[in-house]
Structure formats: C-alpha cells, structure tokens
Amino acid sequence: MLPDLSRDLQDIGENRKTAGISNELKRLNVDIVALQETRLADAGTLSERDYTFLWQGKSSDEPRKHRVGFAVKNSLLSMVELGSSVSEQLLALRLNTTESPITLFSVYAPTLSATPNAKDELYENLASTIRNIPCGEQLALLGDFNARVGADHDSWPSCLGLFEVGKMNENGHRLLEFCTFYNLCITNSFFNTKPQHNVIWRHPRSKYWHELDLILVRRAAIKIVLHTRSYHSADCDTDHSLVCCKIRMQLKKLHNAKQPGIPRTDVNKMTQPHLVEQFVQAFKEEYDASQSRDTAT
Secondary structure (H helix, E strand, O other), X not given: OEOOOOOOHHHOOOOOHHHXXXXXXXXXXXXXXXXXXXXXXXXXXXXOOOEEEEEEOOOOOOOOOOOEEEEEEHHHHXXXXXXXXXXXXXXXXXXXXXXXXXXXXXXXXXXXXXXXXXHHHHHHHHXXXXXXXXXXXXXXXXXXXXXXXXXXXXXXXXXXXXXXXXXXXXXXXXXXXXXXXXXXXXXXXXXXXXXXXXXXEEXXXXXOEEOOEEEXXXXXXHHHEEEEEEEOOOOOOOOEOEEEEEEOOOEOOXXXXXXXXXXXXXXXXXXXXXXXXXXXXXXXXHHHHHHHHHHHO
C-alpha cells in the first residue's frame, strides 16, 4: 500500500513519480499495490516498464481529495479485472486464481478529525460491497484506515493477533467493530516482526510512530497469509512506509488454443506386407482416377 502517492501527478515532467515507484516495486518484488490519495482525474491507466497504474477518479473540474488506485505488475494484467469505483475512497480489483477469485480493495478512510457522516459513508459502502461477494470467495482490504487498533487481543480475539502495537483510538474502535461483524482480521497483528516493521507513519509533531495502514482478510483465510510487514527503505515519495503482505495462492493460467501439429508418417507399418499392399492399391486407384480427370479436361 502506498498512501499519498502524489499531490499533483498531472504536472509531473520528465522524471515521473510513477517510474520511480515502479522501480521500487520491482526491487521489492511486489505484484499488486493499492494506492491511496492519488488525486488523479477521470479513469485511466499509465504504463511503465514493469507496472501499470490503474485508477478511477472524478472529473478534472471536480475537487479530488483522496482518490485510490492500483499498480499491477505487467505480467499479471491479463489475470485482473478493475471493478467499478464505489466512491472516491474505495476501488475494487478482481484477481483470478485457480481456486477462486480474490477481490482486492484499495481503501482510504477518513481521518480522526473527519465528521461522523463521512466515516459512516465509507463503512456503509464497504459493508454493501462485502455483502455482494460470495462467502466462498476471498477478499483483502488494503489501505490507509487512519485507525490505531491497539494491542488488546483479549477483547478482540477474532480480529487481532498477538503482535499489534500502540493504543486504540476512536477510528480503531470503529474498525474493530466492523471486522468483528464481517469476520475479518487484521493481518498486521499476526506476525512477530521487528518493532520497526510494525509501524508505518511518524507523527510530524510528537515524532511517535503509528500503524495506520492495514491489510484485512477473512478470518478463515489467515492461514494463507505468510507475512505482513512494513518496508521503510521503499523510496516512493510519501511519508508512509510501504506495507507488504505475502499470500499463498496460485494464479489461474490462461488456456491458449493448441496449434495443429505437423502430420507424420509411421514408417514402422512398411514392415507389414498387407498394409503395404493396401497402400499400393489405394495409390494406384487414386493415380488412375487423377489421370482420367486430366484426360477429360
């Protein structure tokens, strides 16, 4: 996940930010990235050497505050489908796998100072979207939730692991209630990583580090999640660190039509006298017939 991708991507000149981000993603071997706060207008794609950036935004004459999108490795483009934009803070991407499709969501949640109506709108959109996904299909929510969920595993055992950090705030409480109701869990809290790999963003005044960018999956799917951690070394021109989640899955292969092969002669049949005689007789009849047709013309 990469929040705050750019505040003015349309004015980027020769040294495009997307080119730098593409290089960093390739270095870290990331397949799909959810982007937040892109502020890009309309819907479009931008292709770099290794990744393609996808987004759906408001028109250029409307205010664009948050906008979300995806960056997909070019080798995976034939396996993904970009969904319709539910709001400027929520975008879906469908990835086809051998077992079942998995729907990825790029999410940007309102900050702690936002109005309750703004927060309710996002979570209502999330709820209606999740309800439309069959229970047998996997999903993953990737984004800047602007929420501190704390480390109280005993109070939230179904959605929090043993390795969360910090204290819970109001946004975190709302998110945990949402996860409990829809049987989701926060993968960041299930892996015992180094302390610096649990935090994502440093407050500019207090200088404290916080974990605001989270990755959520269904509780039953936590067994296919291998690891979740942050990478502070990723230089993507943002004050948030890149959060990566490694999931075990097998992508669905595309079936191409088989090309017709070159006809081959089985020379072993030449050792069988009755087959040789049949061939000679058939050849003679076909040859005589062709000569008769040539004579008639």
